[in-house]
Amino acid sequence: MIAIFKKEFKSYFLSPIGYIFVGVFMALASMFFASGILFSQQADISIMFSNINVIYLFLVSLLTMRLLAEERGKKTDQLLMSAPVSITEIVLGKYLAAMAVFGITILVSFIFPAIMFIYGNPALSEVISSYIGFILLWGAFISVGIFISALTESQMIAGVLTFASLLLIYFINWFQSSVQNPVAQKVIGWFALLARYGDFQNGVLNIENIIYYLSFIFVFLFLTVSVIDKRRFS
Amino acid sequence: METVNNALEIINLSKNYGANKAVDNISFNVKHGEIMGFLGPNGAGKSTTMNIICGCISASGGTVNVCGCDVLENPKIVKSKIGYLPENPPLYFDMKVWEYLSFVYDLKKVKNNKKEHIEKIMELVKISDMKNRMIKNLSKGYKQRVGLAQALIGDPEVLILDEPTVGLDPKQIIEIRNVIKEIGKERTIILSTHILQEVSAVCDRVTIISHGKIVAQNTLKGLEEATGGKDKYILKLKGDTQKALDILSSIDEIVNINTTFINDSEAEILLERKPESDISMQLTEAFGKNGIAITEFKSALLTLEEIFIKLTNSKIYEEEKEEQEVTENDSNI
Numbered sequence: 224m225i226a227i228f229k230k231e232f233k234s235y236f237l238s239p240i241g242y243i244f245v246g247v248f249m250a251l252a253s254m255f256f257a258s259g260i261l262f263s264q265q266a267d268i269s270i271m272f273s274n275i276n277v278i279y280l281f282l283v284s285l286l287t288m289r290l291l292a293e294e295r296g297k298k299t300d301q302l303l304m305s306a307p308v309s310i311t312e313i314v315l316g317k318y319l320a321a322m323a324v325f326g327i328t329i330l331v332s333f334i335f336p337a338i339m340f341i342y343g344n345p346a347l348s349e350v351i352s353s354y355i356g357f358i359l360l361w362g363a364f365i366s367v368g369i370f371i372s373a374l375t376e377s378q379m380i381a382g383v384l385t386f387a388s389l390l391l392i393y394f395i396n397w398f399q400s401s402v403q404n405p406v407a408q409k410v411i412g413w414f415a416l417l418a419r420y421g422d423f424q425n426g427v428l429n430i431e432n433i434i435y436y437l438s439f440i441f442v443f444l445f446l447t448v449s450v451i452d453k454r455r456f457s
Numbered sequence: 458m459e460t461v462n463n464a465l466e467i468i469n470l471s472k473n474y475g476a477n478k479a480v481d482n483i484s485f486n487v488k489h490g491e492i493m494g495f496l497g498p499n500g501a502g503k504s505t506t507m508n509i510i511c512g513c514i515s516a517s518g519g520t521v522n523v524c525g526c527d528v529l530e531n532p533k534i535v536k537s538k539i540g541y542l543p544e545n546p547p548l549y550f551d552m553k554v555w556e557y558l559s560f561v562y563d564l565k566k567v568k569n570n571k572k573e574h575i576e577k578i579m580e581l582v583k584i585s586d587m588k589n590r591m592i593k594n595l596s597k598g599y600k601q602r603v604g605l606a607q608a609l610i611g612d613p614e615v616l617i618l619d620e621p622t623v624g625l626d627p628k629q630i631i632e633i634r635n636v637i638k639e640i641g642k643e644r645t646i647i648l649s650t651h652i653l654q655e656v657s658a659v660c661d662r663v664t665i666i667s668h669g670k671i672v673a674q675n676t677l678k679g680l681e682e683a684t685g686g687k688d689k690y691i692l693k694l695k696g697d698t699q700k701a702l703d704i705l706s707s708i709d710e711i712v713n714i715n716t717t718f719i720n721d722s723e724a725e726i727l728l729e730r731k732p733e734s735d736i737s738m739q740l741t742e743a744f745g746k747n748g749i750a751i752t753e754f755k756s757a758l759l760t761l762e763e764i765f766i767k768l769t770n771s772k773i774y775e776e777e778k779e780e781q782e783v784t785e786n787d788s789n790i
Contacts, residue, residue: 226564226566230560230563230564233550237551297546297547297549298543298545299547299549300513300565301511301543302543302547304511304775305511305512305536305541306536307538307565308564308566309532365492455514
């Protein structure tokens, strides 16, 4: 697993993808920070985080689209499958590599609250819980991305489908209110990742929410492993 | 005792893709230290079988045992004993050769001196000069060697090479074959190919597969004898042909005479002698006395090409016949 993690993390920066992801994130986040907080003189941490969420929404599919699709497209999956590692290790290694690159941008983004602490007085608990929520929320989105990447050989298709799915999940709350059927409402509720993020932003660390995100991630990673394993039998 | 002798045992292996049987109930063994040629036309099921042995895909039925371990029960142990070079070498083009091999080393969880081990393998397949080159910039021949190096990492007991010389130029083919022969001295190798010289150049034994079924399994010599008939000879001669035929029929050891071509002064004859007898002395003596010259006298053993075509075609022919019958029946309805 460590070997796959290392290779995957490195390959983000052997190709332009890693640089584009981190670079574009920094550029956009700084721009939003300057216009939304510095210029308007508001020390409201939640404005900053919702801006960052929108940036990730557009960028995260870039991070996950190649993870498994590329291996299959270039037939390098045969190397991984014939090596003495389990599919779970392969998937986990890749997922953690994507999370690590995501983590770089999280580290970089610490600069924004730092600036706010210098010039204003935001609530520390809100900042910390927002970051925890952030990692869980996008960890869940990335698990959806890696699942979609396992479904196809084409990075392009994986990228577009992931973006569409993230967009759908992001705005799923809109549908929830207009659907009448209680069962459908409940199912939609399972995917309403963003609905639970609000608590974190308000500085509330609810164990139920944490477990929800962790199980969401678990389910999608499990599905990813199953899809790859099933393909060996078809 | 036999299980100990066999590095690889395949028993009743099948793989179905829907209604299509890619591999149909095949069984074979490979002994320790043997180089086995896995021969068959394109689409015969060679790659599928190899993928199953390596655990890349699962079989629909049957078992695969590598050094006494079942692939399904102990996949990790089996995979650590196998080095696999698939038809398309699984290379990451944006890595350097050294970087790639070092990743494979970590991936296979090999535990000995990493630097020494990788350097030894690069030396063996002669890619040491390329170790800091990007894989995407290497020629096809070097890419193939890096693929081979990858399979060798961890000193696996069994090597599975899927068409290792495909797409290489003649010089590279000879070089890769020599490398395979070199590493085959200590290891068990299964080598798939549809190039026949390759089999005669490197393999101890052949398994021929066609349409997912094994059609022959033998040593090269055994295969030639079984299909060609080792007591058959082709004789070409010049001189009084009628006289020559009389002489031939008077020799007791000759059991069968078939004339394939004849005129007044020249003839080509297919002879069959009694097993373990020798007719060459009698022939030369009798012909010499009567002024008949032997222009050619050779064993009628089939070449590997002829055997291959004979074995794989007869199968195809039978199936085509069946299909024809089916379509005829359909048209009758």
